[in-house]
Amino acid sequence: MNTTSLTNRQFLLAARPVGLPKPSDWNFTTEPVRDIGDGEILVKLLYLSLDPAMRGWMNEGKSYIRPVGIGEVMRAGGIGKVIASKSPKFAVGDHVSGSLGVQEYWAGPADDKGASLHKVDPKVAPLPTYLNTLGMPGMTAYFGLLEVGQPKAGDTVVVSGAAGAVGQAVGQIAKHKGCRAVGIAGGKEKCDFVVKELGFDACIDYKSGSVKEGLKQHCPNGVDVYFDNVGGDILDEVLTRINMKARIVICGAISQYNNTTPVKGPANYLSLLVNRARMEGMVVFDYANRYHLGVAEMAKWMKEGSFKSREDVVTGLEKFPEALLMLFEGKNFGKLVLQVAQDD
Numbered sequence: 302m303n304t305t306s307l308t309n310r311q312f313l314l315a316a317r318p319v320g321l322p323k324p325s326d327w328n329f330t331t332e333p334v335r336d337i338g339d340g341e342i343l344v345k346l347l348y349l350s351l352d353p354a355m356r357g358w359m360n361e362g363k364s365y366i367r368p369v370g371i372g373e374v375m376r377a378g379g380i381g382k383v384i385a386s387k388s389p390k391f392a393v394g395d396h397v398s399g400s401l402g403v404q405e406y407w408a409g410p411a412d413d414k415g416a417s418l419h420k421v422d423p424k425v426a427p428l429p430t431y432l433n434t435l436g437m438p439g440m441t442a443y444f445g446l447l448e449v450g451q452p453k454a455g456d457t458v459v460v461s462g463a464a465g466a467v468g469q470a471v472g473q474i475a476k477h478k479g480c481r482a483v484g485i486a487g488g489k490e491k492c493d494f495v496v497k498e499l500g501f502d503a504c505i506d507y508k509s510g511s512v513k514e515g516l517k518q519h520c521p522n523g524v525d526v527y528f529d530n531v532g533g534d535i536l537d538e539v540l541t542r543i544n545m546k547a548r549i550v551i552c553g554a555i556s557q558y559n560n561t562t563p564v565k566g567p568a569n570y571l572s573l574l575v576n577r578a579r580m581e582g583m584v585v586f587d588y589a590n591r592y593h594l595g596v597a598e599m600a601k602w603m604k605e606g607s608f609k610s611r612e613d614v615v616t617g618l619e620k621f622p623e624a625l626l627m628l629f630e631g632k633n634f635g636k637l638v639l640q641v642a643q644d645d
């Protein structure tokens with residue numbers, strides 16, 4: 302394929318945001334697609350994964366991954382199609398998943414460690430599902446719940462952000478393991494979906510009612526595992542309902558990511574002492590060498606029809622800045638995916 306006439310539109314980080322990211326925090330640029338060398342491939346982006354973690358990657362300072370530099374292409378997971386290859390590892394036409402960035406084309410070594418490219422098969426599942434249940438959020442739910450939360454049959458598992466990418470999988474995995482699954486989500490429509498479509502036992506609408514009352518009603522035997530996606534007041538409220546030896550999985554704290562004041566920690570943390578409970582953070586990348594096990598089990602459940610994967614697809618690379626904000630406004634319903642191009 303002649304790639305010399307192709308141009309690559311990219312979103313570069315222009316400034317470190319204060320609070321919610323604004324349009325001026327980005328530079329939307331166009332540059333020619335470069336030629337590839339030996340061992341390299343050229344990938345045309347099809348879908349990008351929009352994740353709450355991207356907000357953290359825009360900050361300066363130490364974290365579990367290096368911050369995106371000013372002037373660099375914004376980091377993002379994605380799925381694309383190989384359109385040129387000088388590597389035996391990937392052929393033209395292969396679909397690949399990896400850290401491809403907020404842009405239309407990715408060029409680089411097929412064995413680039415940072416991009417960690419691997420093949421995905423659109424015949425097994427629709428491509429956006431590889432950014433959801435069969436991708437990073439699904440693996441976060443699987444290993445976070447099973448390894449850190451260690452649920453036992455009969456336990457009550459509560460998860461916040463229940464209608465989102467990670468949350469929807471956590472509750473469904475909990476059900477598969479014989480637990481009572483109680484979600485916390487914003488709005489009646491999301492709560493109805495979580496209970497009626499995903500099979501959770503109950504869902505608390507934190508936007509229209511009291512989380513305290515909801516927990517009392519739906520967790521009559523207390524909380525054994527809390528999978529925390531949001532932090533803040535909801536974490537504090539759940540802490541008042543935990544059982545002896547409860548496990549609290551600190552997966553994320555989206556309610557705090559855009560704070561311009563210090564992160565609000567849990568005032569009720571002494572409940573951990575009283576209940577001899579454990580609160581433990583997790584980072585999905587630590588389980589990378591076992592992703593195949595999580596993918597195999599969840600793909601089997603999906604094939605059997607006992608596991609659902611909902612994605613919310615927004616179309617057009619240029620929509621990236623506003624689409625990212627949907628996550629922080631609760632406007633996404635399911636895993637938020639940005640479609641960059643058609644798979645033709």
Ligand SMILES: NC(=O)c1ccc[n+]([C@@H]2O[C@H](COP(=O)([O-])OP(=O)(O)OC[C@H]3O[C@@H](n4cnc5c(N)ncnc54)[C@H](OP(=O)(O)O)[C@@H]3O)[C@@H](O)[C@H]2O)c1
Pocket residue numbers: 352353354437438441462463464465466467468485486487488491530531551552553554555556557583584585586627628629630631632633634635636637
């Ligand atoms: N540790 C890891 O390795 C890892 C990996 C992946 C993700 N995560 C974390 O997991 C969490 C969920 O990620 P996701 O990709 O599944 O996102 P998501 O749940 O699909 O989308 C974000 C959702 O968060 C909720 N939300 C936003 N602002 C909120 C607030 N102030 N208070 C309460 N809820 C709020 C909204 O749902 P409602 O409409 O229900 O409010 C929104 O739809 C995030 O904290 C993310 O950083 C961690």
